[in-house]
Amino acid sequence: MKIICPHCSRGYTIPEERIRQYGLHVIFPCPSCKGNIEIRLNQHATPQSSPSPAPSQNRHSPSEESGIDLRKSIIAAVNDLPSMPQVAQHVRRLISDKNCTFSEIARAIETDQAIAARVLKIANSAYYGVMGTVTSIQHAAMILGIKTLNQILEIACSAAVLSKRLPGYGQESGVLWRHSLSVAACARAIAKRRNPNLIDDAFSAGLIHDCGKLVLDRYLAARADAFTKLLQEGKKVFEAERIVLGFDHASLAASICEKWDIPKQLVNAIQFHHSPSLIQINELVAIVHLANQIIHIDDMQSLQDITAIDLDPRSVKLIGIDLKLIALVRSEAEEYVNKTISSL
Numbered sequence: 001m002k003i004i005c006p007h008c009s010r011g012y013t014i015p016e017e018r019i020r021q022y023g024l025h026v027i028f029p030c031p032s033c034k035g036n037i038e039i040r041l042n043q044h045a046t047p048q049s050s051p052s053p054a055p056s057q058n059r060h061s062p063s064e065e066s067g068i069d070l071r072k073s074i075i076a077a078v079n080d081l082p083s084m085p086q087v088a089q090h091v092r093r094l095i096s097d098k099n100c101t102f103s104e105i106a107r108a109i110e111t112d113q114a115i116a117a118r119v120l121k122i123a124n125s126a127y128y129g130v131m132g133t134v135t136s137i138q139h140a141a142m143i144l145g146i147k148t149l150n151q152i153l154e155i156a157c158s159a160a161v162l163s164k165r166l167p168g169y170g171q172e173s174g175v176l177w178r179h180s181l182s183v184a185a186c187a188r189a190i191a192k193r194r195n196p197n198l199i200d201d202a203f204s205a206g207l208i209h210d211c212g213k214l215v216l217d218r219y220l221a222a223r224a225d226a227f228t229k230l231l232q233e234g235k236k237v238f239e240a241e242r243i244v245l246g247f248d249h250a251s252l253a254a255s256i257c258e259k260w261d262i263p264k265q266l267v268n269a270i271q272f273h274h275s276p277s278l279i280q281i282n283e284l285v286a287i288v289h290l291a292n293q294i295i296h297i298d299d300m301q302s303l304q305d306i307t308a309i310d311l312d313p314r315s316v317k318l319i320g321i322d323l324k325l326i327a328l329v330r331s332e333a334e335e336y337v338n339k340t341i342s343s344l
């Protein structure tokens, strides 16, 4: 197959079968000028390996689609995701009304008994310092405050959605959930020290920052060979997603957030958590990006220098983060996650 780089016009001949190993939509750097070359192959020419068919839709298998079809299919798959329970949206609306009362909030949460029971369990966990003494949702609202109760409600509502096993990413059930809760707690810990007005938004955005993975998982499972090979070659997860699917999980987040009724300022922080340099930076975007990177650090002990972590320089400057703060917010997040997860 003859390929011409659109940037430097150099021509290359590459066997089509070799390109197909990487999927139907492939982007790779030109060996000569390093500009991106994008190739979209015809979807029906050669059968692809298809390890796991789509669960229920009357659409093509996720492994057969490419280009515009694939993008449409992925966006449509957002509708297959479970909604955030109504109670979360109802309580968010109530809280935005300054005149709402503890009992109104409590009544709204109690309309969903399963969620209410989970909220009570979390409120009684070691972290909140009132272990075993919270007897009702109204009691929780009074002793913890409405904002903390709302954070607990968001945890209770998102736990089921984010606890799924993600075979496309090679993650067992609970792994994404633990990571999400860690990033939420870390973002909250940074906001607490740098801009307390952002504590609630930082926590909420951190909790669902990787929700795009819920949709992309089955498309990656259907392209497991190409995706795994890219990861083995050292590509980051979002880079490998872009090559194999033409999307990454963060860029898909806006569609999911719309379905979940998430406020716009949170959508930006979620959508750009891997690429904050692509938008006008603000503190919330920077905090969620930094929290995600901090939680991904493998070995805190041997960390000598902040430049060893892949952090967006503008975010570092805006928030004023250093190694001491990183160690502090990471251990605070770890403590929170351990206490919260053990209560569920």
Ligand SMILES: [Fe+2]
Pocket (backbone or CB within 6 Å): 209, 210, 249, 250, 273, 274
């Ligand atoms: Fe991510």
Ligand SMILES: [Fe+2]
Pocket (backbone or CB within 6 Å): 179, 183, 209, 210, 292
């Ligand atoms: Fe993440």
